[in-house]
Every structure is written in C-alpha cells, then in structure tokens.
Amino acid sequence: MIRKISIDELTLGMFLHEAVGSGITQPLWKVGFKVQHPVDLERIRAAGLDEVYIDTSRGLDISSDEPVVTVAPASQSLRDEVEQAISACSRAKRAVASMFNDARLGQAITSEACVAVVEEISASVMRHPHALISLARLKSADEYTYMHSVAVCGLMVALGRQLQEPDDVVLEMGTAGLLHDIGKMAIPLEILNKPGRLSDEEFAVVRAHPGSGLEILRRSGFLSVAAIDVCLHHHEKFDGTGYPHGLSGELISPMARMGAICDVYDAITSARPYKKPWGPAHALKEMAGWKGHFDQHLFQAFVRTVGIYPVGALVRLASDRLAVVVEQNETALLTPRVSLVLDCKRRQLLSPDLLDLASGEDRIVRIELPEDWGLRDLDQAWSSVPTQRRPLFG
Numbered sequence: 001m002i003r004k005i006s007i008d009e010l011t012l013g014m015f016l017h018e019a020v021g022s023g024i025t026q027p028l029w030k031v032g033f034k035v036q037h038p039v040d041l042e043r044i045r046a047a048g049l050d051e052v053y054i055d056t057s058r059g060l061d062i063s064s065d066e067p068v069v070t071v072a073p074a075s076q077s078l079r080d081e082v083e084q085a086i087s088a089c090s091r092a093k094r095a096v097a098s099m100f101n102d103a104r105l106g107q108a109i110t111s112e113a114c115v116a117v118v119e120e121i122s123a124s125v126m127r128h129p130h131a132l133i134s135l136a137r138l139k140s141a142d143e144y145t146y147m148h149s150v151a152v153c154g155l156m157v158a159l160g161r162q163l164q165e166p167d168d169v170v171l172e173m174g175t176a177g178l179l180h181d182i183g184k185m186a187i188p189l190e191i192l193n194k195p196g197r198l199s200d201e202e203f204a205v206v207r208a209h210p211g212s213g214l215e216i217l218r219r220s221g222f223l224s225v226a227a228i229d230v231c232l233h234h235h236e237k238f239d240g241t242g243y244p245h246g247l248s249g250e251l252i253s254p255m256a257r258m259g260a261i262c263d264v265y266d267a268i269t270s271a272r273p274y275k276k277p278w279g280p281a282h283a284l285k286e287m288a289g290w291k292g293h294f295d296q297h298l299f300q301a302f303v304r305t306v307g308i309y310p311v312g313a314l315v316r317l318a319s320d321r322l323a324v325v326v327e328q329n330e331t332a333l334l335t336p337r338v339s340l341v342l343d344c345k346r347r348q349l350l351s352p353d354l355l356d357l358a359s360g361e362d363r364i365v366r367i368e369l370p371e372d373w374g375l376r377d378l379d380q381a382w383s384s385v386p387t388q389r390r391p392l393f394g
C-alpha cells in the first residue's frame, strides 16, 4: 500500500516510494528505494520535504512492530562496510543466478529484478567505494559468471561516481554492468565451464555471446539502451581490433568503453580454472601497457576509481618492508593506508600494524608480486572477515 507520511515519521526500513511535491532531481528517489542506512535518512531529511510516500508492501509501515534493521554507523570505514558488502554480494549473486538461469531457460528477465540488485550494490559502493568491489573480486571458479556480473556492476557504479555522472546515469551504468554477459547464458554449459583450452569452434561459440545477449534483452522487452549497448559492445577495442563489429574510437559509446575496462579488470584479477589471478595493482600496470585496447581517458578515470594502489595490492616501502593496501586515501592516491606484512631483509613476518602513508612516515617504492615472497593470498589482510577460503600465507 502507498501511504503518505510526514517526514518525521520516516524511519530506517521503510521503502521510499516518492517524495511529495518537490523538485527532487535524485533519480534514485524517483524509482524508489528502501531506506536502510542513516546516511540515506539524513539526506532525505536534509532535502527540506514535509511529506513522502512510502510503499508498505516493500518496507516497514508507520505502525509496524518489526524491528528496524541494525545498520552500521554513518561514517563508514572499509572494515565496517565489509560485513554489509558480504551480505549484499551474496544476495546479489543469488539474484543474478536466478535471473541468468531464467534467461538460459528462454524466460524473460525483468527490469524490476535488475533494479533491486543494482540499488543494493550501488548503496554499498556509495557507503564505501572499495569494500564490495574488492570482495566481488574474490570468487571461486563455480560462481565466476554471477560474481563477475556483480563485480562489473560495482565497478561501473564506482566509475560513474568518479566521473560525477548524475545518479540516473550511474544506475544505468550499474545495470549495464550487471547484464553485460547475459549472452553467456546462450553458451552450452560444457563450453562455458570447460576448464581447459577451447577449440576454435568452441571459441567461436563464446565469441557469439554479445549478440546472444542483445537477443535475450530484446526478447525480454528490456528498454535500457545502455544495457543493450554494453551487452553488445563490451568486447570492442578502441583500436578497432575487438568484436563483434570491429568498431573503433568514438564509434564505441563511452558506456561500452567503460564496460570494456571494468570487464577486463575483474576478469584478470579473478581466479579461473586455467589461470591464477593477477593482483589489482599488477593488473592496472598490465592494462596500462595494452596500447589500443582501452580509451585512455576513461582508463585514467578507472585508475582513480580503484586507486593507483588498489585495496589488496602488495607494495614495498622505502623502509624495506612489504605491506598490503587496506584503504585508499581519497585525496592522495599515492599514500594509502597499509597493513605491514614482511620485513624484506630478515624475511620475517611483521605484526599487521596499520600505517597511514599520508603521515609521511614511510612511502611506497614499488608494487611487488606475492608469489615472489611466498605469500599466497593477501586478502585476509585487508578484510576483517574470517574465512577458510582465503588463507593468508601458504
């Protein structure tokens, strides 16, 4: 039921359907969303509205006895956001799996299902830009297709915000990221999940997925031009050597050029049955060297988005210590916060003390490869999440 309430009655857990009689330009508000975070509540209250409409079928009512969802404090650190981002990732993965499996069965996917997922992902990215995108990078082989979609959605949202795109464009970018590989649902599972090398015929089947994605979205009556465009053109390259149409430069839309960058970054930083993941900083360095592949202007914006030394990167400090990046310093990308890992000279593990490089106490001299130091997985160093899947050293 849609109910008009005074702004004072609005609480966490209610679904904001529409702001009443305002010149609100926030597209998130136009489509409606569940108020789950104090920051959102403050933003709505700060807009000077007297009344809002809530949808009681999608959130709490004013008379509801249901407990309000416990949420983290408004000023979110990465560690605070990690737990919420884990829940968001797992809900998003389930929703994407269900949507994609519908597509595999020839059923339509609905834009409502997409909007709900994209909103949850973008809410996490807005609270903290690095928690969800760093977590979504850590995926097992069997969940790759779905988590890759979640990761590219998060990266697109973060990139859109970095470029200061309006909120409606950011949501479009997230939707496009979420659906960019929907065409893979037209690939037979034995080819999609094949651990070994693909034959030429199998490779041709895989390369047909952008066109298949277009068909799936058209069949579903999907109206997002951005999603259709990114689906069809995320494998085009700036120099015209990509597929399916060999488009180059400005002939590829900015949205598809952004999709290409986010897609490749997540693919090469993820573990696959046939290859080890590259570290985030190493991946950026490699991508910067692929002349002609990406739009350089947008690639630079992407680097600013994930950080020159992204969360999870292993770096060597001037003091001959190794450290892992745990948090960006948004105003100075060369001086992130790091957690100490190893004394290089003595080859001794250090206690994981936090160091804010903005203090000038130490500085990064270069990126290091974990395998060169016998370090197997550094992800637990930045994430406070205990997990059997991510041993720290091995």
Ligand SMILES: [Fe+2]
Residues within 6 Å of the ligand: 180, 181, 209, 234, 235
């Ligand atoms: Fe693709």
